[in-house]
Amino acid sequence: MKHFSNRYIFIFSTVMVVIVAALLSLAATLLQPAQERNLEIEKKRSMLESIWIPATKKNAVELYDKYIREGFVLNIKGDPVEGIDAFTVILKNEQKKPLEEQYLPVFRAEPDDGEKVIILPVEGKGLWGPIYGYVSLKSDLNTIYGVTFDHKGETPGLGAEINTTAFESMFPGKKLFENGTFVSVQVHKGGADPADLHGVDAISGGTITSKGLEKMLLDCLGKYNDYLIKNTI
Amino acid sequence: MNSQEKEPMFSAKNFKLLTSPLDRNNPITIQVLGICSALAVTVKLKPALVMALSVTIVVAISNLVIAVLRNYIPDRIRIIVQLVVIATLVIIVDQILKAFAFDVSKQLSVFVGLIITNCIIMGRLEAFAMANRPWPSFLDGLGNGAGYGLILIIVAFFRELLGSGTIYGYPVLEKIGAYSIGYENNGMMILPPIALIVVGLIIWFQRSRNSELIEK
Numbered sequence: 001m002k003h004f005s006n007r008y009i010f011i012f013s014t015v016m017v018v019i020v021a022a023l024l025s026l027a028a029t030l031l032q033p034a035q036e037r038n039l040e041i042e043k044k045r046s047m048l049e050s051i052w053i054p055a056t057k058k059n060a061v062e063l064y065d066k067y068i069r070e071g072f073v074l075n076i077k078g079d080p081v082e083g084i085d086a087f088t089v090i091l092k093n094e095q096k097k098p099l100e101e102q103y104l105p106v107f108r109a110e111p112d113d114g115e116k117v118i119i120l121p122v123e124g125k126g127l128w129g130p131i132y133g134y135v136s137l138k139s140d141l142n143t144i145y146g147v148t149f150d151h152k153g154e155t156p157g158l159g160a161e162i163n164t165t166a167f168e169s170m171f172p173g174k175k176l177f178e179n180g181t182f183v184s185v186q187v188h189k190g191g192a193d194p195a196d197l198h199g200v201d202a203i204s205g206g207t208i209t210s211k212g213l214e215k216m217l218l219d220c221l222g223k224y225n226d227y228l229i230k231n232t233i
Numbered sequence: 234m235n236s237q238e239k240e241p242m243f244s245a246k247n248f249k250l251l252t253s254p255l256d257r258n259n260p261i262t263i264q265v266l267g268i269c270s271a272l273a274v275t276v277k278l279k280p281a282l283v284m285a286l287s288v289t290i291v292v293a294i295s296n297l298v299i300a301v302l303r304n305y306i307p308d309r310i311r312i313i314v315q316l317v318v319i320a321t322l323v324i325i326v327d328q329i330l331k332a333f334a335f336d337v338s339k340q341l342s343v344f345v346g347l348i349i350t351n352c353i354i355m356g357r358l359e360a361f362a363m364a365n366r367p368w369p370s371f372l373d374g375l376g377n378g379a380g381y382g383l384i385l386i387i388v389a390f391f392r393e394l395l396g397s398g399t400i401y402g403y404p405v406l407e408k409i410g411a412y413s414i415g416y417e418n419n420g421m422m423i424l425p426p427i428a429l430i431v432v433g434l435i436i437w438f439q440r441s442r443n444s445e446l447i448e449k
Binding site: 004008009012013016017020023024027028031034035038042153155158205 | 305306307308309310313314317321324325328329331332333335343420423424
């Protein structure tokens, strides 16, 4: 085996690290625009999905511009906050702030059936990692128009089922308020009564994810309480 | 690559480097390496396929790089150098997936990063690339990546078919009407332990065919 001096080892590692650093920063810089675009498209796609408009990677941006009318940001009291682009608000970062300083994004959309809906983002914790999605409400700001959920790493076939149509299609028609009080939507293990306006079936084998989803809806939509009550027709 | 010896690029010996990991010297079923990721990404065929491809690319290129540098790498820091090469390649693969195959990178999530710790790659660098010329090392990497991928795909095929009733996302069982006669998907197939059992069955099958593989 060849012997290498300490000096050689130091020079070798220094050169190696510099080359690797250059390579990685080059890759990161070159690929960043494509990656950011993917994230943007992904966000627009899920928003469209929550108002029942299936979008592909190609037409997501175009459909978004067509159906999503405007976005604005509220504070916890339900008053608009000026000068913030709702699309760029990252909910996860907002949730770390004190309640009074959080920005709450709202998007207005008008699907083809003429309904004027608002879309609210939600984000919470599943079993293994974050779960997130969008909930759209009809113009009475009480009835759910559509939902879309997704997750970072829930168990496939169990918790991961929250992003399937079978689960999501239970939400439309459910109501957030009961006699003017915010009660959100609960998931029921063993199945909810279809006539229950505030309940859907939990996912069998995905109890923790289901409960996390329930808590996510309660926490995130609850913050819009004041706005929703003030603007109810 | 090496013109002095005039060994053909695909001599019998080199060809064997490529094919032996597929069966006799399979990294998963014979060397029992890389089991953890084999359990994690084999619920569906698509992530298994992408994982197989990513590992193959990483192990082949890192084998090549290490083989090129093998005479210059100081022995005392060789493990660090190997790790740096692997980690760099994995990060680049991850970035490329995020840019061009976003859906897949979302499905694989943390497992791409975990390729770095896949023992097959370190194992091949230590055992082969440090002592062999670049071209055979590259073939050895391709072969081992393919051997790993082959098992992943076999396992994923059965887990997806029996657990979700689909093949590569295509609802086969629904199309042939299995559900209408009372068949139900087996939820157990989706859970990780089943992957271990399927790998066990493959090992059993392989050894029953080939008595050389049975330890005395």
